[in-house]
Amino acid sequence: MSDLPPAKRDAKAELESQQQVFHALSHPARRQILQVLRFRGGSMTAGQIAARFSCSWPTTTRHLNILRKAGLVAFELEGRERHYKLELDYLANTVDSWLNCFRDSKA
Amino acid sequence: MSDLPPAKRDAKAELESQQQVFHALSHPARRQILQVLRFRGGSMTAGQIAARFSCSWPTTTRHLNILRKAGLVAFELEGRERHYKLELDYLANTVDSWLNCFRDSKA
DNA sequence: CTAATATTTAGCAAAATTGCTAAATGAAAG
DNA sequence: CTTTCATTTAGCAATTTTGCTAAATATTAG
Numbered sequence: 001m002s003d004l005p006p007a008k009r010d011a012k013a014e015l016e017s018q019q020q021v022f023h024a025l026s027h028p029a030r031r032q033i034l035q036v037l038r039f040r041g042g043s044m045t046a047g048q049i050a051a052r053f054s055c056s057w058p059t060t061t062r063h064l065n066i067l068r069k070a071g072l073v074a075f076e077l078e079g080r081e082r083h084y085k086l087e088l089d090y091l092a093n094t095v096d097s098w099l100n101c102f103r104d105s106k107a
Numbered sequence: 108m109s110d111l112p113p114a115k116r117d118a119k120a121e122l123e124s125q126q127q128v129f130h131a132l133s134h135p136a137r138r139q140i141l142q143v144l145r146f147r148g149g150s151m152t153a154g155q156i157a158a159r160f161s162c163s164w165p166t167t168t169r170h171l172n173i174l175r176k177a178g179l180v181a182f183e184l185e186g187r188e189r190h191y192k193l194e195l196d197y198l199a200n201t202v203d204s205w206l207n208c209f210r211d212s213k214a
Numbered sequence: 215c216t217a218a219t220a221t222t223t224a225g226c227a228a229a230a231t232t233g234c235t236a237a238a239t240g241a242a243a244g
Numbered sequence: 245c246t247t248t249c250a251t252t253t254a255g256c257a258a259t260t261t262t263g264c265t266a267a268a269t270a271t272t273a274g
Contacts, residue, residue: 015135019135022129022138023133025129025133026130026132026133027231027232028122028126029232031129031205035208038208038209045250045251046250046251046252047249047250047251050251055232055233055234056233056234057250057251057252058233058234058235058236058251058252058253058254059232059233059234062231062233062252062253063232079242079250080240080241080242080249080250080251081241081249081250081251082250082251082252086209088209088211089211091206091209092209092210092211095206096206098138099198099199099203099206101142101145102141102145102195102199103199104195104196104199134261134262152220152221153221154219154220154221157221162262162263163263163264163265164220164221165221165222165223165263165265165266166262166263166264168221168222168223169223169261169262169263170262172222184270184271186220186272187220187221187270187271187272188219188221189220189221189222
């Protein structure tokens with residue numbers, strides 16, 4: 001791996017993290033988790049999140065993992081709770097930077 | 108189906124079209140098709156699009172179908188060619204309207 | 215009508231995703 | 245140290261997605 005010039009390596013890495021973000025956003029449950037987090041001030045425990053969803057707790061955990069690997073949420077341990085927090089700027093910036101190419105330049 | 112008050116039915120329909128858009132955007136080849144279209148002025152034949160991708164022509168056709176059902180592209184027949192065009196506004200508006208909830212309100 | 219061109223649909227196998235239940239981890243309370 | 249609480253990991257079955265090749269469709273050219 002990494003037998004590429006820095007510029008290309010970076011571009012590739014950026015494409016990959018973009019892919020992780022868009023993949024994470026493709027499942028309605030995951031978008032909803034982000035919205036609930038946003039709505040509740042940006043931070044909740046795993047239990048509070050899981051309680052709001054109809055799917056099983058482990059399924060929610062997995063969605064949270066996908067969101068975390070994509071960089072859209074992060075958590076901090078507090079005793080035996082995990083406080084997940086929304087990575088608001090990363091979310092908005094990543095999507096925006098892709099979407100900007102498609103914004104009407106005539107506006 | 109459709110045994111719901113109009114407001115809820117509409118909300119549900121909107122969620123569903125949002126889902127189709129985000130699902131369509133989750134595959135790198137599909138995002139790339141949109142970018143190529145954008146880059147080339149918003150309109151290309153199926154053949155011109157397929158020629159730019161490493162996957163087989165039928166595979167590209169399927170990606171185009173997914174994009175079309177999501178409302179992100181549309182085509183017009185011109186002889187035996189299909190001219191696909193980018194639905195720029197729908198793309199930007201759909202993604203934006205979801206993303207707006209996550210834009211920092213303090214800015 | 216026949217051949218060629220542009221593109222799609224059909225149908226299949228491989229891979230990825232989802233959701234579940236059961237078991238595991240790790241911190242805290244008794 | 246044993247139990248309890250909060251949460252995750254493991255492992256499996258069902259479904260969906262992807263990509264391929266082969267066959268079909270439709271339009272134009274000869």
